Amino acid sequence: MNNNNIIEAKSLTKIYKLYDKQVDRLKETLSFTKKKYHKEFKALNEVSFQVKNGECLGIIGKNGSGKSTLLKMLTGVLTPTSGSMKVTGKISALLELGAGFNPDFTGIENIYLNGTIMGYSKEEMDRKLSDILEFADIGEFIHQPVKSYSSGMFVRLAFAVAINVEPDILIIDEALSVGDLRFQQKCYRKIDELKQTKTVLFVTHDLAAINKYCDRVLWINEGVLLEDGDPKMISKKYQAFMIGAGFKKVNFNDQVDETTDGSIPSIGDEIDPLAEELDVMGDDSALITGASLFDTMTNEKISVVEGNQELKLLIKIDVRKEIKDPIVGFTIKDRLGNIIGQTNSFVLGSEMATIHPNRNYVFGFDFRFPNLNQGQYTISPAIASGTQEDHCQHSWVHDALVLQVLPIGYEELSGVVHLSDVVFSSFN
Numbered sequence: 001m002n003n004n005n006i007i008e009a010k011s012l013t014k015i016y017k018l019y020d021k022q023v024d025r026l027k028e029t030l031s032f033t034k035k036k037y038h039k040e041f042k043a044l045n046e047v048s049f050q051v052k053n054g055e056c057l058g059i060i061g062k063n064g065s066g067k068s069t070l071l072k073m074l075t076g077v078l079t080p081t082s083g084s085m086k087v088t089g090k091i092s093a094l095l096e097l098g099a100g101f102n103p104d105f106t107g108i109e110n111i112y113l114n115g116t117i118m119g120y121s122k123e124e125m126d127r128k129l130s131d132i133l134e135f136a137d138i139g140e141f142i143h144q145p146v147k148s149y150s151s152g153m154f155v156r157l158a159f160a161v162a163i164n165v166e167p168d169i170l171i172i173d174e175a176l177s178v179g180d181l182r183f184q185q186k187c188y189r190k191i192d193e194l195k196q197t198k199t200v201l202f203v204t205h206d207l208a209a210i211n212k213y214c215d216r217v218l219w220i221n222e223g224v225l226l227e228d229g230d231p232k233m234i235s236k237k238y239q240a241f242m243i244g245a246g247f248k249k250v251n252f253n254d255q256v257d258e259t260t261d262g263s264i265p266s267i268g269d270e271i272d273p274l275a276e277e278l279d280v281m282g283d284d285s286a287l288i289t290g291a292s293l294f295d296t297m298t299n300e301k302i303s304v305v306e307g308n309q310e311l312k313l314l315i316k317i318d319v320r321k322e323i324k325d326p327i328v329g330f331t332i333k334d335r336l337g338n339i340i341g342q343t344n345s346f347v348l349g350s351e352m353a354t355i356h357p358n359r360n361y362v363f364g365f366d367f368r369f370p371n372l373n374q375g376q377y378t379i380s381p382a383i384a385s386g387t388q389e390d391h392c393q394h395s396w397v398h399d400a401l402v403l404q405v406l407p408i409g410y411e412e413l414s415g416v417v418h419l420s421d422v423v424f425s426s427f428n
Contacts, residue, residue, distance in 0.1 A: 006169060006199050007051035007074065011083035014044040014069050014223075043069045045223040046083070056195040058214035058231060059203045060238055066223040067203045071095060071173050074201070089168025089199070090118065094158050094175040103147035107138065107157050110146055118165045128164050135186075136160035152180055159187055163194065170194060172202035188213070207235040211337045232337055233279070236398055240281035270301070271316045271362065274400055282395040285323055286383050289360070290316035291400045293379070296366060304404045307371030314364045315381045323385045323394065324354045328363045331380045332370070333399070340377065341370060346388050369405075377403045 017038040019025050024037035031037075044066045051057050061067050072078040073085065075093045093100075100117065101110045111132055115125035133142060136156045138149075146154060155175050162170060176187050191200055191213060204210060210217055211231050219227040219234050221241075227234045271290040280288075295302050296310035305311065313330060329344025343365070345352060355361055378399035384391040 004052050005050045006053040006055075006088050007049075008086045009050070009074075009083070010048050010085070012044055012047045012070070012073060012080050012085060013042065013082045014066075014073065014078065015081040016041045016043055042223045044073070044080070044220075047220070047223075047225045048083075049218060049225065049228055051199060051201065053199060054195070054197065055216065056191075056200045056214050057202075058210040058217040059201065059220065060205070060207070060210060060217060060235070061220040062242065064222075065220045067220055068095070068173055069223075070220065071171055071201070071203065075171060087169070090166070091169045091171060092118070092162040092165050092167030093171040093173070094155070094162050095171075095173045101146055101154075101158070104145055106145055107136075107142040107149075110157070111161055114161050115165060120165065132157075132160045132164045135164070135190075152183070156183060159190075163190055167198065169199045169201065172200075172204075174203050174205070176204070207239065208336075208338050210235055235337070236279050236281070240396075271314050272301070274397060278400060279398040280395060281398075282383075282393050284394070285319075285321040285385075285392075286355075286394040287318045287320065288315060288381050288383060288395045288397045288400070289318045290314075291379070291381050291397075293401060293403070303402070304406055305369050306406055307369060309369045310366070311369050312364055312366050313379065313381075314362055315383075317361045317363065317383055317395070319355050319357050319359055319361060321357050322354060323383075325385050325387070326352050326355050327384045327386065327388075327391060328352075329382055329384075330365065331382070333378050333380065334372075335376050335378075340372065343367075344382075344384075344388075372405050375405055377405055379403065 018041050019028075019038050028035065028037040047066075047070065059067050059070065069078065071093065072095065073080055074087060075091055075095065077095070100114055102113060105113060108129075111129065112122065112125050115122075115128070120128075136142070136159075138153050138156055141149065141153060142157075146157070149157070158175065159172075162172075170191075172191075176184050188209065191202075194200060195213065200213075214231045216229060217227075217231040217234050218225060219238055227237065271292045273290045274288070292301055292314050293303065293305070294300065294312045294314065296312050302311075315328060315330070317328070327344050327346045329342060329346075331342040332340040334340055345363070379401040380396065380398050381400055382393070382396040384393045384396075386392055
């Protein structure tokens with residue numbers, strides 16, 4: 001095992017036997033001909049990866065893809081059908097709610113039970129108890145049986161125990177999704193702290209959390225490891241996969257102008273082509289070929305903006321197939337990929353007629369740029385068809401425009417949005 005790796009998994013496979021009827025299990029056991037009465041289901045199929053000491057690894061995938069099966073094998077709850085696995089260090093895990101807790105025991109009793117399982121003496125758990133109770137913050141319920149707890153109270157206690165038994169590896173399986181907002185943020189602050197010294201693995205459908213906290217991400221689908229690598233790139237592919245759209249690299253320098261009737265508005269010539277290789281998802285019924293941002297007052301093309309500046313975003317689209325009920329929109333994201341804001345023609349009440357193939361169209365948005373703090377932000381334009389709730393994605397260009405925001409007067413402050421119109425008072 002590589003000294004830098006705390007986890008090494010090679011060709012992990014987990015196969016379950018599925019029987020149509022319970023009696024078939026008995027028939028198979030007693031069969032002299034070794035006849036099979038079951039079907040095999042591969043919950044995990046030849047999965048290999050390594051995790052370095054101190055790494056934060058995210059695991060994503062649709063429900064039923066094998067994520068929880070993998071975590072259960074890492075924690076020893078399940079044994080693999082084939083393959084090998086080596087884990088160095090002490091593991092503390094939050095799997096499904098209830099795992100590792102006796103429902104008839106009180107919260108206090110379960111704390112000591114989990115401590116015993118982790119190899120701690122009663123005296124050692126006595127010293128940890130105050131930290132656990134402080135983090136869980138469930139008051140007098142700590143003396144009640146945990147079967148009377150709400151899911152939120154339960155995860156509070158489980159997370160508090162998991163982080164205070166000094167694990168080398170912390171594993172979290174979607175447990176934080178049931179907590180309230182304040183507790184979720186408290187947990188993420190703790191994860192941010194732990195990842196400085198510990199190895200963290202967590203399963204979540206929250207791609208913003210994956211991009212913010214993880215060094216790497218595994219994407220598992222139907223038991224197969226599809227991707228292992230950069231969180232931002234893989235989350236884009238996963239997002240496209242989950243909405244049934246394609247994902248590919250497009251070099252807009254290679255696109256041919258298919259306009260046949262010369263009907264491009266003259267303003268289209270002012271729009272910059274998307275010349276770099278960008279990440280695009282969609283079904284190719286239309287292709288976004290250009291986007292530019294203009295100052296509304298001066299009509300100057302810009303890439304450096306200030307808060308509250310009046311802007312016009314122009315999006316140039318090459319239509320390949322007839323599109324009924326088109327929706328054009330855009331998203332503003334920060335450098336971590338968090339969505340700052342988004343809008344589209346549908347939510348703005350601007351219904352459009354059918355747009356036709358072999359033509360280029362230009363669509364515009366006039367808006368006031370939000371009062372954001374200094375830094376880099378991106379604009380991602382998109383075209384779809386249908387409604388806000390039920391639509392088909394034709395072209396979504398990730399991070400088509402990169403903007404430098406230079407707010408005035410608060411360059412040293414941090415955060416996503418500047419708090420404007422704030423009045424400070426002093427009372428003696």
